[in-house]
Amino acid sequence: MKEASFWEAICNESVVCNLCSHHCQIRKDRVGICGVRRNLDGKLYSLNYGKLVSSNLDPIEKTSVSLSARQPQLFHRRDGM
Numbered sequence: 001m002k003e004a005s006f007w008e009a010i011c012n013e014s015v016v017c018n019l020c021s022h023h024c025q026i027r028k029d030r031v032g033i034c035g036v037r038r039n040l041d042g043k044l045y046s047l048n049y050g051k052l053v054s055s056n057l058d059p060i061e062k063t064s065v066s067l068s069a070r071q072p073q074l075f076h077r078r079d080g081m
């Protein structure tokens, strides 16, 4: 868990998050509307910092040869060519 950016402390250990247009006022031990920013003892923490949100196995070259019959082309190149 990492201390969040873009927030400010207000009264009674509450904070205001300014990361998005909701500008949530978050009381101690509560989370904002997004559910991923929590006020712990008057400081705002990001609960998902550094966590993977998506992964996908994807080849670099998907279509290396043009499928056009008139102008067949190779799209991959070596450096310097």
Ligand code: SF4
Binding pocket: 017, 018, 019, 020, 021, 022, 023, 024, 031, 032, 033, 034, 035, 036, 037
């Ligand atoms: S929704 Fe989340 S990111 Fe947006 S202001 Fe509220 S706590 Fe911050």
